[in-house]
Amino acid sequence: MGYLIAIVILCGINIVAALGVAILTGYTGLFTIGHAGFMALGGYMSAIMVKELNVPYPLALLIGGAFAGICSFIIGYPAFRSRLRGDYFAIATLGFSEAIRLLLNNTRGLGQSLQDSTSSFGQGASSLLIKLGGAFGYMNLPNVTNVWVVVVTVALAMFFAHMYVTSQYGKNSIAISQDEVAAEMMGVNLLKTKLISLFISAFYAGVAGGLLGFYFAYLSPSLFTITKSSDLLAAVVFGGIQSLIGPFITAFVLIGVPELLRTFAEWRLIIYGFLFVIVMIFRPQGLLGYVEMNFSFLGRWWNAIFRRKHTPSQKG
Amino acid sequence: MSEEILSIKNLTVDFGGVRAVNDVSLSLRKGEFIGLIGPNGAGKTTIFNLITNAFQPTSGEIIFKGQSILGKSPDQICRLGISRTFQNIRLFPQMTAYENVELGLHSTPRYSLAEAFIRTPRAARIEAETRKRAHELLEMVNLSQHANARASSLPYGLQRRLELARAMATSPELLLLDEPAAGMNEDECKELVQLIRQIHNTMGYTMIMIEHHMNVVMDLCRDSLIYVLNLGSLLAVGSPAEIQNNPDVIRAYLGERKNGRDNAHA
Incomplete structure (x- = not known):
């Protein structure tokens, strides 16, 4: 039972991050292979908040998310100003996340080199950087993420994502993903709309990073490699663009199944590659592409399964 | 009704060595409807793209409601009140x-x-x-x-x-229509003419229309002006009747006889 709960927690954390990628890639049309970087930023920030500053845990998660969101402007503003998109933007995000990971890998060395600093700020920075532990990881975090926290966070994340993508802001993002030139000519402020999408997306990733740290009770840069980013992107590509429920389901499946079939786990990347090709050929919009989140399908399933016991509602 | 809403002054744009629009000036009063015609490649759509700042002119000025809109982004221009349709x-x-x-x-x-x-x-x-x-x-x-x-x-x-x-x-206050009747048959064209006229009358937009269907242009512009562009320059301005009888316009559209040989490519 404990093992199953652990899988549910890991799936839930990934769903939160995947919903962030869905907002950016699925709805705004900006491919990202750097969301592990935003997870790392949010995770480390919320860990510092709780461990060093004794900030309450839920607040720390929000601060971590906001920090990741604000950091996203570092990459977003210059990239969107120069109209990077498609592969080029994806590569920019990859570079950003690798830069974050390498920086975190070397915090210990950086901290030690600052140890001789005379200013109190230098001393403080030095001791904090050493505590982050570089490639060894940031140890002894409070182990407070449990299944209820994750379930509530996923529910809130789903709710707010749905609110966003059905709002006027979200609909403008969809227009950008379909025809950027036409959207701009019709009055959509490209820079602002994309930055808002990126901020929300990075916020989600940051919160997921925080949850992850407080679940494992440690954080290390090796948790946030490009494999993590591509897992998230895979969830959105398989799950379908302009869909929240699609990435929700695939994030669950893509994390849950390899965990359950542990011996099979190394084959995951090969199978992903194979599935990518299949999906691109037969269903380029993803399994549930353009499927809006609504729960009428539950009713249909219910009828299909229990048709004999319940009188089916009128066919339509 | 007669205040000037859009004025284009000496607009020129070069693409590499090609001068796509050459020293074009035109002005529009509020509520006016004008037609913009010319052979393919005359620079009609380029003028629309310059007004909505899909790209920047090499020189010249575009003034909308008393302020210069050069250098404003397309979405800002849209918010100021210029909207358009697209040829494709x-x-x-x-x-x-x-x-x-x-x-x-x-x-x-x-x-x-x-x-x-x-x-x-x-x-x-x-x-x-x-x-x-x-x-x-x-x-x-x-x-x-x-x-x-x-x-x-x-x-x-x-x-x-x-x-x-x-x-x-x-x-919008100014609506730019880029070949609204392209690819339509006679009946559809007639419907479209009615629709555009109705929109113009009820909404009070100022409108510029690029169109190749001469019936559509002549019908919609019967009380107003038609501007003819050729090779980036303004060739003629006038009422439909004047344009139809203008020898320069006929030459631009049909070509001219040289050395007794017929070079016409209609």
């Missing part, structure tokens, strides 16, 4: 007809981001107003029964009308 239709293909029109209404979101997340009563009311207005616009171009059809699945003629509705949704 640019609808949002995967969105429904209704959503396409709706976008024009909320391209500048009308409630704050916080309200987007918690949908205050105010945001809900704005959404309802937007919905109502979008359906009114669809009604105006006779597309109500196609409101929920995916834009890319609509027939060509309907896509043109949908673009018109989307352009109207941004509540």
